Amino acid sequence: MDKYLDRLGIYAARLVSQKEYFVPGHRACQGCAEALAVRLMSKASRTNTVIACATGCIEIFSSPFPLTSWMVPGIHVAFENTAAVASGIESGLKAIMRKGRIPLKKINVVGIAGDGGTSDIGLQALSGALERGHNMVYVCFDNEAYMNTGIQRSSSTPFGASTTTSPAGKVVPGQTTWKKNMPEIAAAHDIPYVATACPSYPFDLMEKVRKAAEIEGPAYIHILSVCPTGWRLPPELSIHAGRLAVETGVFPLYEVERGRYKLSIDLPELRPVQEYFRIQGRFRHLTEEMVNKIQRRVREEYEKLKKKVMMTREG
Amino acid sequence: MEKKKRELLLQGNEAVAEGALAAGCRFFAGYPITPSTEIAEYLSQKLPQVGGVFVQMEDELASMAAVIGASLAGAKSMTATSGPGFSLMQENIGFACEAEVPCLVVDVMRGGPSTGLPTSPAQGDVMQARWGTHGDHPIIVLCASSVPECFHMTVRAFNLSERFRTPVILLLDEVVAHMREKITLPLPEELEIIDRVRPTVPPEWYIPYEDNASGVPPMAPFGEGYRYHVTGLIHDIRGFPTSRSDEIGPFFQRLFRKISQNFAEIHMSETFEIEDAEITVVAYGSVARSAKRAVLEARQRGIKAGLLKLMTLWPFDRPAVERVARGSRVLLVPEMNMGQISREVKRVNNGVCTVVTLNKVDGTLITPDEILKRITEVYQDERDN
Numbered sequence: 001m002d003k004y005l006d007r008l009g010i011y012a013a014r015l016v017s018q019k020e021y022f023v024p025g026h027r028a029c030q031g032c033a034e035a036l037a038v039r040l041m042s043k044a045s046r047t048n049t050v051i052a053c054a055t056g057c058i059e060i061f062s063s064p065f066p067l068t069s070w071m072v073p074g075i076h077v078a079f080e081n082t083a084a085v086a087s088g089i090e091s092g093l094k095a096i097m098r099k100g101r102i103p104l105k106k107i108n109v110v111g112i113a114g115d116g117g118t119s120d121i122g123l124q125a126l127s128g129a130l131e132r133g134h135n136m137v138y139v140c141f142d143n144e145a146y147m148n149t150g151i152q153r154s155s156s157t158p159f160g161a162s163t164t165t166s167p168a169g170k171v172v173p174g175q176t177t178w179k180k181n182m183p184e185i186a187a188a189h190d191i192p193y194v195a196t197a198c199p200s201y202p203f204d205l206m207e208k209v210r211k212a213a214e215i216e217g218p219a220y221i222h223i224l225s226v227c228p229t230g231w232r233l234p235p236e237l238s239i240h241a242g243r244l245a246v247e248t249g250v251f252p253l254y255e256v257e258r259g260r261y262k263l264s265i266d267l268p269e270l271r272p273v274q275e276y277f278r279i280q281g282r283f284r285h286l287t288e289e290m291v292n293k294i295q296r297r298v299r300e301e302y303e304k305l306k307k308k309v310m311m312t313r314e315g
Numbered sequence: 316m317e318k319k320k321r322e323l324l325l326q327g328n329e330a331v332a333e334g335a336l337a338a339g340c341r342f343f344a345g346y347p348i349t350p351s352t353e354i355a356e357y358l359s360q361k362l363p364q365v366g367g368v369f370v371q372m373e374d375e376l377a378s379m380a381a382v383i384g385a386s387l388a389g390a391k392s393m394t395a396t397s398g399p400g401f402s403l404m405q406e407n408i409g410f411a412c413e414a415e416v417p418c419l420v421v422d423v424m425r426g427g428p429s430t431g432l433p434t435s436p437a438q439g440d441v442m443q444a445r446w447g448t449h450g451d452h453p454i455i456v457l458c459a460s461s462v463p464e465c466f467h468m469t470v471r472a473f474n475l476s477e478r479f480r481t482p483v484i485l486l487l488d489e490v491v492a493h494m495r496e497k498i499t500l501p502l503p504e505e506l507e508i509i510d511r512v513r514p515t516v517p518p519e520w521y522i523p524y525e526d527n528a529s530g531v532p533p534m535a536p537f538g539e540g541y542r543y544h545v546t547g548l549i550h551d552i553r554g555f556p557t558s559r560s561d562e563i564g565p566f567f568q569r570l571f572r573k574i575s576q577n578f579a580e581i582h583m584s585e586t587f588e589i590e591d592a593e594i595t596v597v598a599y600g601s602v603a604r605s606a607k608r609a610v611l612e613a614r615q616r617g618i619k620a621g622l623l624k625l626m627t628l629w630p631f632d633r634p635a636v637e638r639v640a641r642g643s644r645v646l647l648v649p650e651m652n653m654g655q656i657s658r659e660v661k662r663v664n665n666g667v668c669t670v671v672t673l674n675k676v677d678g679t680l681i682t683p684d685e686i687l688k689r690i691t692e693v694y695q696d697e698r699d700n
Contacts, residue, residue: 055430078399078429080374121346121374152347152355153371165347165359165371172363 016206017043026069028061031235033242034141034225035061037199038112041139041223044209047072049108050089054082054117057148058141080121083129083138086111090134108137108213115142115156119180130189130218137212137219140182143227151230155180158250159297160290161282163230168285178297186220187256193219194256195264200226200242204253204264211255224251232281244276249302254309261308273298321500327465327492328353328395331421331485332361333500334469335393339508340419341367342392344381346374346400349433350489351423354395375400379407382418386411387545389536391473391510393419398427398440401447408482409448410547412570415524415532417476417511419469421485423492424600426678435678436489438600438651444484445629451567453574455479455581456629458486460603462496468626474509475581479573480531486628488651490601490680514541525552526565530573574630583626584635588614592621593697594690595643597636597660599625602649602681609686618694631659640667645693649673649681669697 021042028035038058042049051074053059059076062069077085090109097104111129113122118140126138145163146152153166157175162168166175187194193215197205205223212219226242228235245251248271253264273295277283286294325333332354335343343362345355355371362369368385372378378394385392396404401422411418424440426432440447444456455475459468468485476483514521514533523543524532535541548556549563557563574581587607589595594613598606603624613620623639625632636659640646646668648657657672664670673689675681 076430080403116347123373146347149347149349149352150356152352155373164352164356165369167360169360 016203017046019043019046021046021049021071022062022069023071024069025067026062027067028057029227029229029235031228031238032057032061032225033199033238034058034143034227037141037197037205037223037225038062040199040202040205041110041112041209042072044206045108045110045137045213048106049110050074050093052077052082052086052089052109052111054113054122055079055148056114056117057143058112058114060148079117081125082111082113082117082122083126086136086138087129087132087134090136109135110213111136111138113138113140114146114148115140115144115182116146116154118142119155119182123185126186127189130186130191130220133191133217135217137209137221138186139209139221139223141223141225142182143225143230144179145227145230147227147230156182159294160286162285163282173285173287173290174282183220183222183256186222189218190259191220192217192258194222195220196222196224196251196253198224198242198246198251198253200239200246201253201265208255230282232284233279237279241276241279244271244279247271248273248276249298250276252302252305254305260312260314261305263305263309270299270302318502320502323498323500324495325462325498326353326495327459327462327487328423329357330462330465330498331395331469331487332357334466335419335473336361336365337466337500337503337506338391338470338473339510340391340393340473341365342382342385342390343367343394344370344372344378344385344392345394345396346372346378348375348397348400350425350492351395351397351400351421353492354421375403376407379404379411379420382420383407383411383414383416386416386418387537389538391417391477393421393473395421395423397423397425397433398431399429401440401443405443405447408454408484409450409452411482412448412452412454413547413549414545415480415534415570416482416545417480417534418482419472419476419485420482421469421487424486424488426676432678434489436601436651436680437676437678438486438488438602438655439676440486441628441652441655444486453481453571454484454629455481455574455627456484456486457583457626458599458628459491459626460600460624461491462494463498464626465491466498466500470506470508471583474507477511478509478531479577480511480534481574486600488600494601518542522552523554524550524566526569530569530576578630581627581630582632582635584632585624585626586639587622587624589621589623589639589642591619592639592643593619594645594647594693595621595623595639596647596649596686596690597623597625597639597656598649599628599656600651602651605681605683606649606686608683609690612683612687613690613694616691618690620690625656628656631663633663636660636663640664643668644697645669645671647671647673647686647689647693649675649686649689651675651681
């Protein structure tokens, strides 16, 4: 794999700060990749950060006392308004800095939410914030269903996955709609920075968060967060599943910087999606025909993405 | 051969879902929220099996809007939610009142306000159920206290909403919703199912909001040739927006009349040992279960206690409360809120007897012991006076 990671080759674990801003002691499930992603994100956004967090797994497992994990100030908002509250924080900080009440300095305002809080109930607030151009980072931790309330489908649940409100049966094969393409929706707002990431690629994730925080204006990062509980896979396969999601092309890692698409990992050949599905209970019922259907779609989408990279290439 | 009745061990939420299916509900639109999610989960499996449709929407605003749309298309429709979602639904609940769209909203009460206590019981949404949406409007609110009641009151709620063309709100609290009890499901022929009145006139004669003796105009489903306008603006009898005071006044009069002239049919309550009761507990939801036990134990100690269990919360059951107020010396209203129904009891009691409260908002249910303690205290006070 490393030869595809040329851009990331300069990183080494020992160059990363040892300082933690999301500390152990929270009550996430065993093997929760979301908790890892939050930790990596916090490492990259560092101090001088304010978090606005929607209702969801992160809020539940990291905020109740004495299991609190945050070393930066944060606000838990209602389900639908992370981006709106983050907008308010950003504007409020701007106002008091302008008045000279606090010294002028860079404060990262980071809105975090799950896939439900981003692509379903929170989409309106997010769209508004991106359009207004607040200088903030919005991170979506996508575990592909409402895991906090007990694995109900969201618009981010992939086609064919079985959840408690899209149960797989004899007639209906689980989720019947395709995953909503949130990074594209964010990119369509013409914001300076959009990226996808996965904690199975930790340095890539941290680099993207760092970049998003530095860029002036709104930035959106979509992080695939493997959920062993909801995806029905052994917790020790969490990181492996994240890698497979990327290597099969189900969840390609890319950036959109000022309209220019760039693949973070350009895979010459995709692994078959079956390898990714095989380890997950939520896809256990899929027939070969359905897997082929999904495989075709994944290839098409990947080709489309590559074309976008070609079309927006510099020079 | 005699058909065998199904005996099940169900959760309150699942009993609501079974009740909805029995009542003929064929459309559910909702959004996951603790502690109501099991209703959605159950119906996501069962509705497609009976030819119905389950849709998970992007939020509660959309859920309630979809329910209104499906009901206008002719399907018996419902949604289920809890406090934060119920707040988001308020605008469209108002629309359903205004446009007279029958539908059922189940609100499983958890601690609030805001995200509150998602997994703890409360009864804080009683006033919100009545007045949550803006503007003057009538509404029917029921409250269940056991798993069998969840089933029967869901059927009843659908019947009332169809009969009076109004949204009906069924309140459960987290304890009732998640408690498992035995339930014997009645056979379909044992249930009274009421469907909305449909127009008997040809489409060209149909006047969608014309008054009649019942105050409930016949409702034509969209798509059957009846062309009419539905709006959240105050409308004339043809459904078109109006600002004429001679049309606005009669519209409101009819909206309230269709409910107020049928209070007797809408009001539901149960009494226990009230014939000679000196202290009557007025309770609803899971608290009524604790209250019943407390009343039994008080009787064993020689205190003449009784229970009035309110099942219809709105319109408020004035006659039932007046009856117990006349016969008792004290009314005790235990609630898992800071006193929402007790205000109503005080209003209706109007000084006839003493009204005392027992309020608890710490996220735990009110136990029989707590009610018994309060009964004993009150009894001592009364005897000393």
